Amino acid sequence: MQKPPQAPPLFNGTATSIVADARALIENMRKVQDQLVQAVRPDHATFANVIQPLANAENALHAQSHILGFYTDVSPDPKLRDASAEAQRLFNDFAIESVMREELFLLVDAALGKQEDLEVESKQLLIKQHKEYLRNGLKLAAGPTRARFAEIQKRLSMLCLEFRKNQSKEAGGFWATPQQLDGISNEIISDLEKGTGENEGKLRLTFEFHHLIPAQMFAKDGETRKRCTLGYENKCNENIPIFKEVMLLRDEAARLLGYPNHASFRIEEKMAKTPETVNTFLEDLRLRLASGGQKELQNLIQLKRADFESRNEPFDGRFFLWDLPFYKQIMLEQQFSIDQQKIAEYFPLQTSIDGMLEIFQHLFGLAFVEIDGDKRNDLAESGNGGELVWHEDVQLFAVWDDAKEGGGFLGYLYLDLFPRDGKYGTPANFNLQPGFCRADGTRHYPSTALVCSFTKPTAETPSLLRHDELVTLFHELGHGIHDLVSKTLYARFHGTMTVIDFGEAPSQMLENWCWTPSTLKSLSRHYSSLSPRYLETWKAKSNGGEPVPPVQIPDEVINKLIRTRHVNGALFQLRVLQFSIFDMMVHEPTSPEALERMNMSVEYNKLRKDLMKIDGPEVLGEGYEWGHGEGNFGHVMGDYDAGYYGYLYSQVFADDIFHTVFQADPMNAQEGRRYRYGILEKGGSQDEMKTVMDFLGRQPSPDAFYRELDLVEPPA
Incomplete structure (x- = not known):
């Protein structure tokens, strides 16, 4: 193995060191800020003597701060998780302090006023930094109002961390x-x-x-x-009052800044620009999905009726939330001859990962070298390879360009794929170290981690992926690849650090490979072919009544599976729409008083019923306060506040790119390289709409999105 030019980070933090390291990083950053304020007068401020030193210090901060905050999501030690949450709080409070330093703003404002001729990413940095000060209270006059704004921001930071902590534990x-x-x-x-x-x-x-x-x-x-x-x-009901308080504080803060609501404040910086654009998009989609959702529901009701009649049980015509996944599965089995558990036998986790990495190698010109055993000891600066990962289950890869792309080092990829106590439960990708250009011109390479909770293998059976889990794995790995191949000057624009309503598009686009026959064939390998032990397990399960399965998934099964891609797709999209509309509802109230009066649990459940027409316990006399899904709506406690619509909005870009560029030949390596350098490498270093238009050679279109979902024009 070629030795990478940058050692992997160490995960040897203690409850004491995590907080101490966070304080030290903050103090170093504060020292840079203080020195600038003392050394540079506003009339002498330029990009080189103000913005660049701040950016260099910010890059250095992020090279370590992400890992200090990562323990809270993955560490099996509750003391480390608590220390990590405290480190996050310290970083958040310092960020608030930084963007409210008026003397720093005066320097940034003066540098912007110089109107220097800067390259695109540096100009983007200057403009965004300037806006950050204004959007974080410095447009407010010094005094009680600005102080109240700062108080709100610190309280919000604490509440959002508490919300996530409750989810993790x-x-x-x-x-x-x-x-x-x-x-x-x-x-x-x-x-x-x-x-x-x-x-x-x-x-x-x-x-x-x-x-x-x-x-x-x-x-x-x-x-x-x-x-x-x-x-x-109802699993996180302690988050109900936290959710309500966060919504009220966000609304108050937005109004202090002169915005009518938090949605207007947040969306201003996204691709959609205004809540009106978002609401129009969501309402149009709602109208297009309505009839399809009703047809799908009626088909499922008929399946439930037939199921009850087959067991001579009375059927009252009700179809409940807890019926949907079950009868969707029955539909796949009866009408499409799809057995998800049989299909999962063809997708052992490790062989699926190996196949996915081969696809990325081919398309994007990458090479993945696993670092295990003694290789870890050789790479660890401490000589202890165990410190290169946070848990013994974690896999570590060094990622390189292949020979045709120059053979250069790109970064580190971590796979943490199995459940354990205290671990973040939703599949996600975490940037551990962003890439950026150091002050001396050398490159700091990124590290990125996939955190999932797939069933752990046993001696008798490997971890097997249902097809929906295969899609999830490919999606999250797509975020990781975005992190690895991005090449920006500044950490804040690296990889997935784009605007939210574009950020999902690259991974959503890659999901199409999981619906491509040749890809499914290449990823598949029946687990019984992996070892004699597994073959014996399979024989025991089949009771000897079936022939040994083929090594790869049969073509007829692939074809049946692909036919099911959009089965009950309208109901699925209506569920995403529920989250999106609810997110807008709580962030776009007509008044603070209306928000205070809003029963968010009731609105959450009523909205789902209104959109999907599926019964909940409310029809059993329990009212609409039977569940509190907002207590587990962690997305809006992160970066997706007034942004959940981005999952739907970015799908438009994803479908347009795939159907235009890759549909004819998903394994076209020439187009894969063009996509890598034209989309993924850019990160958030320039306006995302320019990135898409440069790649497509035109304005993006929603036609492929609507065509893919077989959606008609909304009724007049």
């Missing part, structure tokens, strides 16, 4: 008998905690995705599925 679930879990695969069942004492003979089903989703899809007992659904919707 949540460990809800319930005990169930094997009969109540009938239908769920043996792989999932074997992963469940076995009861003792009063729970002897029972198994504990948690609300973590790797348990929850299979239970909702396959558990035959409707009461079990109901308990899963209601448990998940």
Whole structure:
């Protein structure tokens, strides 16, 4: 293995060192700021003597701060998680302090006024830094109003961290008998905690995705599925008052700055620019999806009716939230001959990862070298290879350009793929170290981590991916590749650090490969072919009544699977629409008083019912306050506040790019390189619309998006 020019970061933090390191980083940054204020007068301020030193210091800060805040999402040690959350709070408070330093703003304002001839990314940096000061209180006159704004920002920082912390420590679930879990695969069942004492003979089903989703899809007992659904919707109820307070404080802060609401404040900096653009887009989509959603629901109701009649049970015509995943699965089995659990046998996790990395190697000119065993000891500055990862399950890769692309080093990729206590439960990509250009002109290389919770392998069976999990893995890995191949001057624009309503597009575009026959074939390998032990496991499951499966997934199964891509697609998109509209609703109230009066749990549940027409416990006499899904809506506590619509908005760009450039030949390496350098490498270093237009050679169009979903024009 060629030795990378930059050693991997170490994950040897302690509860004491994490907080101490955060304080030291902040103090170093504050020292740079103080020196600038003392050394440079506004009339002498330029990009070179003000903005560049600030950018260099910010780059150095982010090279370490992301990791200090990462422990809270992945460390098995609660003390490290708490220390990491404290480090995040310190960084957030310092960020607020920095953008409210008027003497710094005067220097940045003066530098902007010089109107120097700067290259694109540096000009982007100067403009965005200037706006940051104005958008964080410095347009307010010094005094009580500005002080109140600063107070709000610090309170918001603390509340959002508390919200996420509650999500991470949540460990809800319930005990169930094997009969109540009938239908769920043996792989999932074997992963469940076995009861003792009063729970002897029972198994504990948690609300973590790797348990929850299979239970909702396959558990035959409707009461079990109901308990899963209601448990998940209420698993973070301690976040309900936090959510409400955050919405009220954001609204107050936006109004202090002169905006009518928080949505106007946030969307101003995104591709959509105004809430009106977002609301028009969402309403248009709502109208287009309405009839399709109703048709899909009626088909599912008929399936439920037939199921009840086959068991001679009375059917009352109701179709509940906890019925949707189950009867969608029944539909796939009965009408499309799709058995998701059989398909999963063709996608062992590790072989799927290997296949995905080969695709990225081919398309983008990359090379992945796994660093394990003694290689870790050789690379670790401490000589202790265990310090290169935060948990023994984590895989580490050095990523390079291939020979044709010059053979240069790109960065480090981490895969943390299995569940454990205290770990962030939703599949996600985390940038651990951004890439940037150092002050001496050398490059600081990025590190990026995939954090997922797939079922852990056993001696008898590897971790097997359902097709939806395969798509998720490819999506999140796409974010990681975006991080690795990006090449920006400044950390703040690196990789996925684009505006939110474009940021999902690159990974959404890559999802199409998981619906391409040749790709599915290349990724597949039946687990029984991996080892004699696995073959014996498979034979035991099949009771010897089936022939040994082919090594790769059969073409007829692939074709059936692809036909199901948009089965119940309108209902799925209506669910995304619910999150998007709710996000806008709570961030765009008519008045502070209206927001104060709003029962957010009721609005959350009513909106889902209005859009999807699927029953919840409200039809059983429990009212609309039966669940509190907003308590688990972590996206809007991060960067997706007044931004969840971005998942739909960015899909427009993703579909346009795929259908225009890759649909004819998804493995076209020439176009893959053009996409790498034209889209991914740019990060957020220039206006994202310019990036898309330069790549497509025209304005982006929603036609492919609507065509893909088979959506008609909305009714007049």
